[in-house]
Amino acid sequence: MAATALSIAFDADDTLWHNQPIFERSYEKFRSLLSRFHEPTAASDTLIRNEMRNFDLYGYGIKGFTLSAIETAIQLSDGAISADEIRQLLDAAKEMLAHPVELIEGVEEVLKQLSADHRLLVVTKGDLRDQERKLEQSGLLGYFQQIEIVSEKDVASYRRICERHEIDPAQFLMVGNSLKSDILPVLELGGRGVHIPYHITWAAEQVDEPAAVPGRLFKIAEMHELPKLVQLLTTA
Amino acid sequence: MAATALSIAFDADDTLWHNQPIFERSYEKFRSLLSRFHEPTAASDTLIRNEMRNFDLYGYGIKGFTLSAIETAIQLSDGAISADEIRQLLDAAKEMLAHPVELIEGVEEVLKQLSADHRLLVVTKGDLRDQERKLEQSGLLGYFQQIEIVSEKDVASYRRICERHEIDPAQFLMVGNSLKSDILPVLELGGRGVHIPYHITWAAEQVDEPAAVPGRLFKIAEMHELPKLVQLLTTA
The missing domain is CATH 1.10.150.240 (Putative phosphatase; domain 2)
Known part of the structure; x- marks a missing residue:
């Protein structure tokens, strides 16, 4: 690593x-x-x-x-x-x-590539059983060192996760489609966020786009752009 | 400790x-x-x-x-x-x-006493949100170093918990009312179990009483007998 x-x-x-x-x-x-x-x-x-x-x-x-x-x-x-x-x-x-899990394009390749040099985690909310089933069916479990299924994604839950795994928030990068759940609380904690918008956003997750946070908030259109961004961040 | x-x-x-x-x-x-x-x-x-x-x-x-x-x-x-x-x-x-949490008699005293010398955990299954609510309302969170809410209590989940927290199964003691979920998988993993029967057992948790496992399976009638048993186990 x-x-x-x-x-x-x-x-x-x-x-x-x-x-x-x-x-x-x-x-x-x-x-x-x-x-x-x-x-x-x-x-x-x-x-x-x-x-x-x-x-x-x-x-x-x-x-x-x-x-x-x-x-x-x-x-x-x-x-x-x-x-x-x-x-x-x-x-x-x-x-x-019982719906089959359909991966988003490029996910497996990107995880394979990033897992060679970085520690990868999943942080997801929802029903315990249902999220576990999807993770298992996804075939992606082998790429992740930690799986965290939480009841709410707020600053406190991200802080607990960082503490539990001894992660310095400055070295923590969260990737997700929800500004409200994946990005804003992580920025508040001092981490970095990569927003990959999905074409539909659930009503309960809709928030206004935050002001730019240079060097800590990034937006990409597709998962396959992530490795290049990570490379920029780690060689800067 | x-x-x-x-x-x-x-x-x-x-x-x-x-x-x-x-x-x-x-x-x-x-x-x-x-x-x-x-x-x-x-x-x-x-x-x-x-x-x-x-x-x-x-x-x-x-x-x-x-x-x-x-x-x-x-x-x-x-x-x-x-x-x-x-x-x-x-x-x-x-x-x-929304039902208020009603502690079982003696629980708080016993946790207070045991937490002075031992690492205490919660291992529970069920809905994430509901178990978190009850833990919070219980006023007991301060006694526990780890909280594990799992979707199933089987040998694999206890093994993951021991690995995650670097616990040698031989030093792991599980206390619970269900032989099926709390005791049998822990014995299979090489840990020890303390069975405290509750006066009603849910149909899905009913199993036959296992054969005696001297030195690894204990049965007590009330929570307040636990500290004495733990003392016997750690001074033997």
Whole structure:
């Protein structure tokens, strides 16, 4: 490992593999299920509001999403939704949980290349079981020295991770698609962030683009640009 | 810390605080909700079977339990359960998730005493968010050097925990109420187990009492007997 080795942490959903499109299809199914009771866009807006209100109790992930979807369906149909329609929401949850993992282009090559010189980690939030399943199915586990599945990605959780693995935040580089969860708290901790936007951003993750932080905040369009950026950072 | 210091890991639910009674009340509510469709005992037996079948996708915890309860209610009522009754299952989930933490008698004293000479850990399974909430509310966090929330308690997960924290399994003592999750895999790994039975055991955790393993498997009736046992083990 080079003297200038970094600890490079990767977000998982929509950074290593596609995730938001699976949820988008579920929102679409939800809207169509509710369409006989309610105007479609308003229906999924109410679902998203209920999800956000329930985060504190449910946390992130498919199971909490599904409980919120059932709650919202009952609410918007004024109790007229049928048991069979609710069963369709349960079936959709199981499909989402069993959905095959589809890697984002270039991920495996980039991890292979970077793991030769740097310590790689995964830092992801969501349901423990579901994230473990996806990591296992991804075939990427061998590239990572640490896997951290957390219930919230905030400054405190990144600080705990750095302390636990004896990582100096100045040598910590977080790569992810969410400014709110992957980038802003890491900058606040004194680390560096690489933002790789995904083509859809979940409503609960939307924040304004922060002001430039030269030398600590980077934005690239595709995963395969990462090794070149890391090389620049470690030879500067 | 004494030269004979152990790493003592505690299960959380029904070892540090009461948990199963909260689920028992939910099974009772479920039976009574279904009573107009189905014979009560058979109703909760079917729910438990569905829970077990769904573990692989849902993992452990209140959210998965609730999704299985809704599924079972639709199944056993042949779709005749009303949206309002399903909402009662959702309300019950939120109550369970917000239920105050009630410590088991003697826990705090015992942790205080043992933490002076030994490294204490928590090893628990279930929903990440829910276990974190309970740990925080318990007021016990200060006694533990490591918190491990895992999706399954098997030999592989205990091995990972020992490796991660550089614990020799021979110096690892696991304390818990479940023979299946807390004791048997730890014995298989070469560690020691202290079984403190709780007055109710969840159906999915029931296994036959194992044969005696002298010097490695201990059974005590109450948490407050633990320090004396630990003293015997470290001065033998």
